[in-house]
Amino acid sequence: MTVRLALVMGDPAGIGPELTARLLAEPDLLRQAAILVIADRRMLEEGARRGGVALDLPVVRQAAEARPEPGRPVLLDMANADPATIRPAVASAEGGRATLENFTLGLDLARDGAVEAIVFTPFNKQALRLGGSTHEDELRYAAGYLGYQGAHAEFNVVDEIWNARVTSHVPISAVAGLITEEAILRNLELTVAALQEAGFERPRIAVAALNPHAGDGGNFGREEIEVIAPAVEKAKARGWAVDGPWPSDTVYLRARAGKADAVLTMYHDQGQIAIKLIGFDRGVTVLGGLPVPICTPAHGTAYDIVGQGTANLEPTRRAFAIACRMAESRRAGTAAA
CATH class of the missing domain: 3.40.718.10 (Isopropylmalate Dehydrogenase)
Structure with a gap:
């Protein structure tokens, strides 16, 4: 039909x-x-x-x-x-x-x-x-x-690389306070569902860090240690193919190398700049969930x-x-x- x-x-x-x-x-x-x-x-x-x-x-x-x-x-x-x-x-x-x-x-x-x-x-x-x-x-x-009232999010897609994000159209000053385990897991669940609908049987998702160099062991912030990494472990326990947190300045290199189908970023421009540089002339926005x-x-x-x-x-x-x-x-x- x-x-x-x-x-x-x-x-x-x-x-x-x-x-x-x-x-x-x-x-x-x-x-x-x-x-x-x-x-x-x-x-x-x-x-x-x-x-x-x-x-x-x-x-x-x-x-x-x-x-x-x-x-x-x-x-x-x-x-x-x-x-x-x-x-x-x-x-x-x-x-x-x-x-x-x-x-x-x-x-x-x-x-x-x-x-x-x-x-x-x-x-x-x-x-x-x-x-x-x-x-x-x-x-x-x-x-x-x-x-x-359910969870929903915006995804950007270039070729076979999907970009998802935990926060979207909010001020940069508000981002850190919105990064929680619950928010990360909710957006990972949305991302898994959206990619499966788009034809990925078991989508691989790379999770970006928030801070430079993924926090450098806590020297540049502790969100990676206290929030993001625990959320990634909980996602793995649910059976999702998730890894990270990866430094945001290299995480898209993993996706381009075929090691991830999607990247979950922490804020809007962290992913948008990368995905548009990869292929602005081929990009699609999906209103997911x-x-x-x-x-x-x-x-x-x-x-x-x-x-x-x-x-x-x-x-x-x-x-x-x-x-x-x-x-x-x-x-x-x-x-x-």
């Missing part, structure tokens, strides 16, 4: 319309899922013009009318992002509202079981706030909207190249592939249960 997937157009002022249109012009990808496109028809046509592709999609105005099939996506016209009034490369309330409306409908459809996965082209956080969001990012918005797999390219809205037709489609392709794999895995797990 083919995955039912919602393809959500993100910020209309960015490269999202172009990426959405160009993805829909790739017949090999389209055959892998039954795709419902959630976007403004006029803005999608503008994206196709910018991207130099031609689209011919059935258009509906209500989700209940849509009957997408593999190789035959359907456009749900939201009529909420007029290219005549949205300025390219400018974050706006109108663009933020349209993005939120598109994403929210995708979440509604997932909650109702109408779609099994969501892929969205990049959002702009400033525009989202202008458009009415009170959440710091898309992950928290999705969890809040779905009323989901939620009731529905949600993936997006890891890059931003790229206001600096809007309208040039040069946006890199590869991260969006990869996001699509990961979302399909995760949805298929969840379905198989549900059937087995």
Whole structure:
């Protein structure tokens, strides 16, 4: 059975319309899922013009009318992002509202079981706030909207290397106080589950240290001794393939050498800088732990190249592939249960 997937157009002022249109012009990808496109028809046509592709999609105005099939996506016209009034490369309330409306409908459809996965082209956080969001990012918005109280986290993926983190969008000054055994184990559990859904039977996870040189035996901090190492031992006792803590300036060398499938870092930039240097042009962000797999390219809205037709489609392709794999895995797990 083919995955039912919602393809959500993100910020209309960015490269999202172009990426959405160009993805829909790739017949090999389209055959892998039954795709419902959630976007403004006029803005999608503008994206196709910018991207130099031609689209011919059935258009509906209500989700209940849509009957997408593999190789035959359907456009749900939201009529909420007029290219005549949205300025390219400018974050706006109108663009933020349209993005939120598109994403929210995708979440509604997932909650109702109408779609099994969501892929969205990049959002702009400033525009989202202008458009009415009170959440710091898309992950928290999705969890809040779905009323989901369970553990959830953001993962970044380049090629076959996954990046997970214990803390995310918090001030650096707050990080050390948030590093607890419970937090580390919770995020390791999420990471194991997400990678298994993505096709790793027994994922190997390298845990990064917090302090320089992994604390140097306590000379530069004791978090490694008192918190991180004990959490790693408890994770091993649960049967997970976990090791560390490794110095953060070398831990990604282990992953690149094939000794780990994922790295669990302690804070945002500790992993983000490394993973983007490894392959910014191939990165995918996975919103993990939620009731529905949600993936997006890891890059931003790229206001600096809007309208040039040069946006890199590869991260969006990869996001699509990961979302399909995760949805298929969840379905198989549900059937087995």
